[in-house]
Amino acid sequence: MPRLNLYCLPYSGASAMVYSRWRRGLPDWLEVRPVELPGRGVRLGEPLQTDMHALARQLAGELAPRLEQPYALFGHSLGALLAFEIAHALRERGCPAPLALFASGTAAPTRREDYQDYAQPKSDEELVAELRELQGTPEEVLANEELMSLTLPILRADFLMCGRYQYRPRPRLELPLHVLGGKEDKSSMAQLLAWQEETATGFSLDMLAGGHFFIHEHESKVLRILKANLEVGWRRHLRHARGGDAGLSRVGA
Template sequence: MTTLNLLCLPYSGASAMVYSRWRRKLPAWLQVRPVELPGRGARMAEPLQTDLQALARQLAGEQRLATAAPYALLGHSLGALLAFELAHELKALGCPPPLALFACGTAAPTRREGYDGENWREPKSDEALKSELRTLNGTPEEVLANDELMSLTLPILRADFLLCGRYAYRQRPTLGCPLHVLGGDADRASQAQLLAWGRETHGPFSLRMFPGGHFFIHEHEDPVLGELVAALEPHRMSA
């Protein structure tokens, strides 16, 4: 039985361990490999990064050996942009391409209007960051009111928003792997912004919408995981 590795990149403010519960729910042939970013989780002692392309290059060097086995990339929100840039950086290193790239919960790299722009290119205050968390509706109010937790979370979130806000799309040859986009029907990304991901690959493309807002991947976890398994199972059989 061929095992596929699913390299998962976290969203803003999160550790890669937000994907750890998927390990219990996915079949044995699909191995979840959370990719931790500097400055959080097991890498808390490392400096936070605010340059997305520099971070993607760093991660490509770290994950280079992982590409010797069949693998796919997945990211949600910030993680989707990072997974996309990581795919290009791995390609530049001459690594085998991913079997698929899953971009969840964010607009395509060329359609970031309403996301980044001038508004997020400079560091935001604690209150502005908390306001954004409330808008995204993924953080309980009791967590937002916990000063100790917020003192740990907000510096990470501030840096992660700068990663997105200072992101600059670069024109390059398109990827060749299948690109699967997952979106929430109440999230801020429009269908046109999600469909624009299709321009980033000359391989197969799909868009699947789920009920819910920005954190639909947790709200509707089982259908999301079912989508991943359905997309990757044919690759397992042919790998």
Template sequence: MTTLNLLCLPYSGASAMVYSRWRRKLPAWLQVRPVELPGRGARMGEPLQTDMQALARQLAAEQRLATAAPYALLGHSLGALLAFELAHELRALGCPPPLALFACGTAAPTRREDYDGKNWREPKSDDELKSELRELNGTPEEVLANAELMGLTLPILRADFMMCGRYAYRQRPTLPCPLHVMGGDADRASEEQLLAWRKEGHSHFSLHMFPGGHFFLHEHEEAFLATLTEHLQGARQPVASLSVN
């Protein structure tokens, strides 16, 4: 049976291992491969990055071999933009396209008004970062009050927010893979901002709205993973047919 590698890019401040629990919840043919970013998790000793294009280029070189097998890309928030840029950088290296790109929880690359409005290009203070975490409603107060945990998390978050704030959209040929966008109905990204992702691909497009805020993929994990699996099951059918023939 044809397996499919799902390369997962984390959101701001997080390690890619936030996706590791999915390994127990998804079918065996779907191999979850969290893509760790420099400065966190197993790569804690590496410098943090604030240039998304440079990071995407680095990750493309690191993940190039993974594209020899059928694969899909998924990212949430910052990770969605990074997955999008990674798809383009892999294309520039001559790699086959992903079977699908899943962009979750963020406005399209051409609709970054929310970041522009808050001037995330410049580093924010600890208090400003904590305030943003409270607004996103994904961090318990006891974690925000833990000085040791915050001491580890806030530098990563600061760099990640700057990376988003400094992101510059570049016009390139549209991606040839299906593009599936996921959003929360109480999240900041509007349906219009999410629908604007449609312009970035010339294959199949879908938009799925889930109940909840920014972290709908955790709040409604079962429904989210069911939708993900359904799309990838369909995407791998042509690959399976080719391997049989």
């Protein structure tokens, strides 16, 4: 049975494991493929990266040999910006375009004014305060010195990558761009809507209850949005690949 690969990019300080639960909530035709970033998880021995464009080119090179099957990109926060840059890097390589790009929980590439204070390294105390404000890390974890000694260097590098990001004007992506936002998150509606400037094909915006980590607070709804948007493109792909409607009945729950 053919499958659509969903490559998922993690948020600041996180590893690919944050998406491991998603496999249980999505249909068989949609394969979750978490992308691990250097310096964490199975890539712990690799140096951390603070250059968004360099990392996007590196990851695009790693993904390129696997793109014979149709795919989509998803990223939350840092991961959304990184997924966007990977889509551009893949296009520059002449790779097949993703069926869709999902940008979750962050302002559009042209509206990064709220992230300028991330351009300088933050102290451990500032990083912990930021984690506490985002309300995605339990207090017992914040109080665990051993865990924090592993997490804070990763978070510091990821914040620098966000703060030092420089937008590069390029032709719009020829793919549907779906944005998800939290109603209590800091990104404004104008900052989220500005993502539509990056696509020449189609755009949608879904606002969910919750703060920055709405993807965990409302996981089932996020997965329903992903499935609903990808099913359209997946059906179209199967029609084109099989020269008709054969196999469409397989796309379902």
